[in-house]
Amino acid sequence: MPISYDDFTKLDIRIAKIDSIEKIPGKTRIVKGVIDLGTEKRDVIIGGAEFYSAEDLVGKKVVVVANLEPKKMAGVESNAMLLAADVNDKPYWLTVNEEVPLGTKIK
Template sequence: MSNVSYDDFAKLDIRVAKIIATEPIEGKSRIIKGRIDLGNDDQRDVIIGGAQYYNPEDIVGKTVIVIANLEPKKMAGIESNAMLLAADVDDKPYWLTVNEEIPLGSPIK
C-alpha cells in the first residue's frame, strides 16, 4: 500500500449521512439501491454493497460515513452519487456508523 499525500486526502469530502430508503435490485445479489440524506436538502441515490448479507429494510435508518464527492458511477442502471465507507471482513462489509446524534452532513476531518 502506498502513502497518500495530505493534500490528496484533504480533497475527499467525508461526511455523516443517514440511509433513508433501500430496495433490492432485480437480478443483483450483491448490491442494494439506497438513498441517503446528507442534510440541507441533499439526498442522493447510492449503490450499497452487501446484499448477500443484509436485508435492504434492515439498514434503513443507519447513520453512516460517506465520501460525498466521488465521481458518479453507474451500476445496474443506477447512478451512485456517494460511497459508504465500510470495513471488509472476509468480503462482508461492516459500514462505519455513528452512535451519537450528529447533524447530517457534518464533515469528517
C-alpha cells in the same frame, strides 16, 4: 502507496442517513439506496445485500465519501460511497451515534 495530506483533504467525508433501500432486479449483492446528507438526498449503490436486509440498513447513520464522481452500476447511478470495514468480504458499515448531525464533515 502513500498519499499526501493535500490529497486526503480533497475527500469530502460526511455523515449521512440511509433513508430507503430498493432491490435491483437480477442483483443479489447490491441494492439501490437513498441517503440523506442533511441538505440533499442522493442515490447510492450499497454492497453487501447478501448479508443485510433493508431493515438492517434503513435509518443507520453512516460515513460516506460525498465527492466521488458518479458511477453507474446495474443501471443505477451511485452518487456517493459508503465506507465500511471489510472482513472476509462482508462489509461492516462505519456508523456514528444519533447525536451527530447529518452532513457533518469528517476530518
